[in-house]
Amino acid sequence: MAKAVKSVTREKFTFGLWTVGNIGRDPFGGPVRGVLTPVQIAKLLGEVGAYGVNFHDNDLVPIDATPAQERQIKSSFKKALRDNGLVVPMATTNLFGDPIFKDGAFTSADARVRAYALQKTMRAMDLGVEFGAQTFVFWGGREGAESDAAKDPAEAIKRFRHAINFLCQYSIENNYGYRFAMEAKPNEPRGHIYFATTGNYLGFIETLDYPEMVGVNPEVAHETMAGLNFVHHVAQALEAGKLFHIDLNDQEPGRYDQDYRFGAANIKAAFFLVKLLVDHGYDGPLHFDAHAYRTEDYQGVKDFARGCMKTYMLLKQKVAKFNTDREIQALLKQIHVRDQKLENMTAAYSIDAVRQLKAYKFNRVALGARGIPYEKLDQLTMEIIMGTR
Secondary structure, three states, rough: OOOOOOOOOOEEEEHHHHHHHOOEEEOOOOOOOOOOOOHHHHHHHHHOOOOOEEEEHHHHOOOOHHHHHHHHHHHHHHHHHHHOEEEEEEEOOOOOOOHHEEEEEOOOOOOHHHHHHHHHHHHHHHHHHHHOOOOOEEEEEOOOOOOOOOOOOOHOOOOHHEEEEEHHHHHHOOOOOEEEEEEEEOOHHHHEEEEOOHHHHHHHHOOOOOOOEEEEEEEEEHHOOOOOOOOHHHHHHHHHOEOEEHHHHHHOOOOOOOOOOOOOOOOOHHHHHHHHHHHHHOOOEEEOOOOOOOOOOHHHHHHHHHHHHHHHHHHHHHHHHHHOOOOHHHHHHHOOOOHHHHHHHHOOOOOOHHHHHHHHHOHHHHHHHHOOOOOHHHHHHHHHHHHOO
């Protein structure tokens, strides 16, 4: 079989088996698309020009597969990856779908469930390494509560920490070289999830035994559904050196987790996200954790996948225009006022700096009266996005 023709882009665009393979089921209606095998999904992604494919353990190997079935599935999938020019940058484990996880996995009140979750994750790590995955994502979709009467949340956090420390050690002992990426979400499927935001995880990571191994995997929809500014959360992760992976999709605030095509709901927020990633040199995978509309057949799923990638590339082009637009750059220079004397004075703490700063005479009234041209800057940004500049 001839290898698929790859996209001309150098971006590391990836999709999950669960994304383009989504069959369109929702709480109010059954499937609208037939089930695709992992081999068929790899072929679809090869046709649209993706860079890679990611999977949960049971997306690839059913939870109750026999050893013989597992060997056959893995052999077929490896061939499909080669035939379609795909790699596997990331793997993860499903600790939310099976009934055993109805009250959590690492934070379950049942020691047997917690131990099974560790066993399942180690096997998923083994599987991911076999396919070349370098990042392992943790989404604790059931790690939460509807009622705090059942579990002490502080104890639940301790249990989660113990699990991640245990699994870091497992990766080290086996020379897997994994980087762990934690994925936050405020709610759904639980009423409340313990690690609701990327900031929650950034704080938690510093309490681990191996914080250098652990970063975050922010998802557009998850912070946006809570009405938060996703770009700011990604910025915090970038600034901390902890953006190990990112999930791109789109979402309307205050709704259920919609997982729309990237840029489908808020193109302005998508622009600023792409700008942040470009300006700060993020070069990791760009994973589209999104689903095609339920109206679509599999031709529509291909349109969806191509649309995710095309929108990102179009926005990247617009970022380049923003960064070189003379009028915009002049406004930014006007907004970002430099004062070398004050910058030198406050560069480092010293007794002399304190004395000088306390004695300095600021013109508070003039500074307060100074106009800052955000309206014009924002309008010019909109014209860049809309393609009129």
